[in-house]
Amino acid sequence: MKSPYVGTLPVNEPVTAYFLVLSKEIRQKKSGEHYLSLHLGDKTGEIEAKMWDNVAEVVDTFERDDFLKVRGTVQIFQNRPQLTVHKLRRLEEQEVDFADYFPSSERDPEEMFAELRGIVNGFTNPHLRTLLNSVLDDAPLAAMYKMAPAAKTIHHAYRSGLLEHVLSLCQLGKLTAAHYKTIDLDLLLTGAILHDIGKVEELSYARGFSYSADGQLLGHIIQGLRMMNAKFEKLPDFPPKLRTLIEHMIVSHHGELEFGSPKVPIFAEALLLHHLDNMDSKMDAVRGALQRDRLVEGEFTGWIAPLERVLLKKDKYLDEAKAPVPAAPAKVKPAVTAPIPEPPAAAPAPPKPAYKPPQNTLFAEKLQAVLEPQK
Numbered sequence: 001m002k003s004p005y006v007g008t009l010p011v012n013e014p015v016t017a018y019f020l021v022l023s024k025e026i027r028q029k030k031s032g033e034h035y036l037s038l039h040l041g042d043k044t045g046e047i048e049a050k051m052w053d054n055v056a057e058v059v060d061t062f063e064r065d066d067f068l069k070v071r072g073t074v075q076i077f078q079n080r081p082q083l084t085v086h087k088l089r090r091l092e093e094q095e096v097d098f099a100d101y102f103p104s105s106e107r108d109p110e111e112m113f114a115e116l117r118g119i120v121n122g123f124t125n126p127h128l129r130t131l132l133n134s135v136l137d138d139a140p141l142a143a144m145y146k147m148a149p150a151a152k153t154i155h156h157a158y159r160s161g162l163l164e165h166v167l168s169l170c171q172l173g174k175l176t177a178a179h180y181k182t183i184d185l186d187l188l189l190t191g192a193i194l195h196d197i198g199k200v201e202e203l204s205y206a207r208g209f210s211y212s213a214d215g216q217l218l219g220h221i222i223q224g225l226r227m228m229n230a231k232f233e234k235l236p237d238f239p240p241k242l243r244t245l246i247e248h249m250i251v252s253h254h255g256e257l258e259f260g261s262p263k264v265p266i267f268a269e270a271l272l273l274h275h276l277d278n279m280d281s282k283m284d285a286v287r288g289a290l291q292r293d294r295l296v297e298g299e300f301t302g303w304i305a306p307l308e309r310v311l312l313k314k315d316k317y318l319d320e321a322k323a324p325v326p327a328a329p330a331k332v333k334p335a336v337t338a339p340i341p342e343p344p345a346a347a348p349a350p351p352k353p354a355y356k357p358p359q360n361t362l363f364a365e366k367l368q369a370v371l372e373p374q375k
Contacts, residue, residue, distance in 0.1 A: 002100045007044035007291075009074045011081070016071045018091065020101040022046055024064050026055075034059070040070065040083065043103045043158075045292055047074070051085035058088055067091040067101065079302040080293075102205075103158035109146040112163045116193070119170055125186040127238055131246075132193055134231050141227075144200035151199075152209045154306045155281040155288070159205065165280060166193055172276045184269055187242075191249035191273040198224030198250075221260065224250050245269075253277055286311060 002018045009015055019040035027037050029052075036051040036059065049072070051058070062068060072085040105112070117136060123129040136142055150156030150165040169192035177183040198220030204212045214223065225247060232243055248270055254261035255274040265271040285306055290313060293301040301311045 002042070002097070005042050005044040005100075006040075006047050009047065009081070009083070011074050011076060014071070014073055016069070018042070018096065018100075019047075019068050019070055021062060021064050021066050021068060024062075026059060036085070038085070040068070041103075042101045043099070045103070047081055047083050049083040049085050051088065053086075062088075062090040067093070067096045076297070079298075105156075105158055105160035105164045107160070107164060109160040109163060112160065112167055113142070113146050115167060116163065116170075119167075119189060120193070123186045123189070127235075127242060128186050128190045131231060131235060131238065132190060134234065135194070135197070141200065145197075147205065148200045149203060149205055149209055150196060150281070152203060152211065155284040157209060157288070162196060162199055165284070166196070168280050169273075169276055172280065173272075176272060176276065180268070180272070182268065183272060187245065187249075188269045188273060190246060191253070191269060192276070194224065194228060194246065195250055195253040195273060195277060196220060196224070197227055198222070201227070219260065221251055221254075221262070249273055282307065 004010075004015065004017050006019075009017065019042055022039040022041045025037040026034050029035055034055050036049075036055055038049040038051070039046055040049050041047070049070070067090070068088050069091055070083070070085055071087040072083050074081055074083050076082070113136075120129060120132045120136065123132070136145075146163060147159055148163075149158055149161040151161070156162065156165040170189050173185065173188045173192055177185040177188055201223050202212060202215030202218075202220035204210045204215070228247070228250065232238055245267070248263065248266070252261050252263045252265040252270050253274050255265060255278060257264065265274050285304070289301055289304045289307065289311055293311075293313070299313050299317045301313065303310055
């Protein structure tokens, strides 16, 4: 077993690890020198890598889908982990265990396939049950169905991801059909099982995930119709109108013309299938984005292009909210001091003496004597 995996790479520490080359580009620095831009991966995820120096010595020694031994340092650049490669060498296939490098569903594909078989065998519509068993009984097709991812990068992008996605849709279909009583559950589940059947041929997943030539030229919707046409031709008694409904669910499951559907869904089961498919793919995209961003500091991820938003790292946000708040310093009670005495009351003012008219002077008496006879 290799170690460390992408999911456990330490940050800002020298590391030696083994990876699958998912992509390789030769780019040019401003100085004119070349550098390597790589995407490296293993079963736990992928990481962007740059090799800035000594590129000429190694550039022709490996290609995409080769395995490498790499020495370098992981740093956070533009809010994402990035591996700076100092040295690398190509590994021979006998040096690696393929199971270490290809992301896979946590569930056993045989167990999931058996669960799908049980769902189909529970159908009450014999035509739909016969059609789906013709798919599941096709050994080469079943082998691809068990192994295929649901997408190259966006959701359920790992081995057996398609089968895991389909079973999730079947579970969601049962829940919603129980709520919306007019839904034909067998028809809805048939759409869930067949809507992405073309992805077993659209994608190449022998090593890393990429598009096959036919996948690039046609896409999984057209490829799915081709595959199902071959099955319908072997079932001459299959009701033609029921066949058309199934084909409509395949071509309309993206929901909008701008999202690649030739037709928009125009009956209840087709519309419900689209929304369940969209919801399940988005929720897995959220899971994957949060997992890939776990090394980055902060409560939010970087920009997630398929979701057209950043995401809140809810657990980190709540953990920080629960962090103990430092206790406030105890309030110091003021020292008790003797009360300041009130100033003594002012003494009442002495009463004013009664008014006494002034006594006459000698001059006044003489003046009064002169004036008196004139009265």
